[in-house]
Amino acid sequence: MKEIRAAIAGTGSYLPEKVLTNDDLSRMVDTSDEWIYPRTGIRSRRIAGPQEQTSDMAAEAGRRALQAAGAAPGEIDLLVVATISGDSPLPATACLVQEKLGLRNATAFDVLAACSGFLFALDVARQYVRSGAARKVLVVGAEKMSAITDWTDRTTCILFGDGAGAAVVQPAEEGSGNGILASLTGSDGSLAPLLHIEAGGSALPTSAETLAAKRGFVKMDGHTIFKYAVRNMAGVALRAVEEAGLKPADVDWIVPHQANIRIIQAVAKTMDAPMEKVVATIERTGNTTAASIPLALDEAVRDGRIKPGDNVLFVAFGAGLTWASSVVRWGR
Numbered sequence: 001m002k003e004i005r006a007a008i009a010g011t012g013s014y015l016p017e018k019v020l021t022n023d024d025l026s027r028m029v030d031t032s033d034e035w036i037y038p039r040t041g042i043r044s045r046r047i048a049g050p051q052e053q054t055s056d057m058a059a060e061a062g063r064r065a066l067q068a069a070g071a072a073p074g075e076i077d078l079l080v081v082a083t084i085s086g087d088s089p090l091p092a093t094a095c096l097v098q099e100k101l102g103l104r105n106a107t108a109f110d111v112l113a114a115c116s117g118f119l120f121a122l123d124v125a126r127q128y129v130r131s132g133a134a135r136k137v138l139v140v141g142a143e144k145m146s147a148i149t150d151w152t153d154r155t156t157c158i159l160f161g162d163g164a165g166a167a168v169v170q171p172a173e174e175g176s177g178n179g180i181l182a183s184l185t186g187s188d189g190s191l192a193p194l195l196h197i198e199a200g201g202s203a204l205p206t207s208a209e210t211l212a213a214k215r216g217f218v219k220m221d222g223h224t225i226f227k228y229a230v231r232n233m234a235g236v237a238l239r240a241v242e243e244a245g246l247k248p249a250d251v252d253w254i255v256p257h258q259a260n261i262r263i264i265q266a267v268a269k270t271m272d273a274p275m276e277k278v279v280a281t282i283e284r285t286g287n288t289t290a291a292s293i294p295l296a297l298d299e300a301v302r303d304g305r306i307k308p309g310d311n312v313l314f315v316a317f318g319a320g321l322t323w324a325s326s327v328v329r330w331g332r
């Protein structure tokens with residue numbers, strides 16, 4: 001049987017209007033632009049309004065991706081939303097997005113792999129399309145990180161931002177050579193305590209005590225995470241390039257998870273790639289977790305940097321720990 005290759009047919013993204021700068025943050029916690037920018041590469045991030053939920057941002061990004069792909073809502077047979085900050089624990093945020101977009105023929109579910117979430121969801125879409133189980137898949141990464149951030153903790157609140165990005169995945173044009181050439185995912189649960197939210201699940205339900213102790217927010221050992229991030233992102237990216245049958249020099253664009261510009265620079269160095277080949281939005285978006293790769297991708301597609309025939313490398317790392325990388329030959 002001939003293999004069906006999956007391809008990205010269109011992208012979309014959405015950022016909320018409100019901008020929160022490092023100077024704004026310095027009035028909220030004991031920090032400064034002089035501390036944040038050189039260590040992270042972040043100058044500002046977007047923050048969703050109180051009435052703007054993860055599903056709203058996901059739906060807007062999804063709408064734009066459908067439009068770019070020329071896909072009608074009724075054609076989508078699978079919707080996968082990657083998020084760690086869904087509207088509520090139940091139901092899946094994907095079901096809320098399905099309703100907002102009128103995807104009446106879609107099966108909808110969430111994927112939770114933190115900053116690697118979009119690439120995990122893309123991998124799921126690829127497997128459905130390859131097997132013939134789905135024809136058109138909408139993949140979304142969306143986060144309202146501001147809702148799960150402790151705004152009194154300067155070690156985390158400077159990092160995160162809100163937003164959403166999306167892509168339509170469908171069979172590649174036959175004989176074009178385009179599409180997802182390789183996709184790798186991995187995880188190591190022994191490192192789960194390095195980056196987690198303690199309370200709000202069945203192990204530690206929300207209570208007056210957990211609220212008072214702020215145990216329902218993201219906690220992170222940033223220093224240790226940094227080291228694992230560089231090592232695992234570089235390793236999985238090199239393996240994905242090899243699996244795609246390419247050499248690092250064949251990669252035209254690297255679209256990495258946007259956690260820290262120093263992590264991104266270290267990964268680019270391993271790939272022997274100049275920073276001109278890297279799509280970086282972190283200065284204006286901060287770390288938007290599962291939304292970061294599709295946001296950066298959409299920006300580079302829309303401004304014409306990524307062109308048909310380009311080899312695009314995605315690479316991510318996040319809580320779990322999880323990591324993932326894929327290589328796409330960009331189509332029309």
Ligand code: ACO
Binds near residue numbers: 039223
């Ligand atoms: N402003 C001023 N000082 C600060 C701030 C701040 N915002 N935050 C921490 N400090 C202080 C610390 O208290 C510490 O002071 P001390 O030496 O007196 O104790 C000092 O600065 C150094 O702190 P470190 O945590 O060692 O700083 P580091 O250089 O490691 O930078 C950072 C911190 C930016 C968080 C970095 O570790 C990082 O980016 N880590 C990776 C984060 C990441 O990739 N996360 C994964 C994705 S997130 C997800 O999956 C949801």
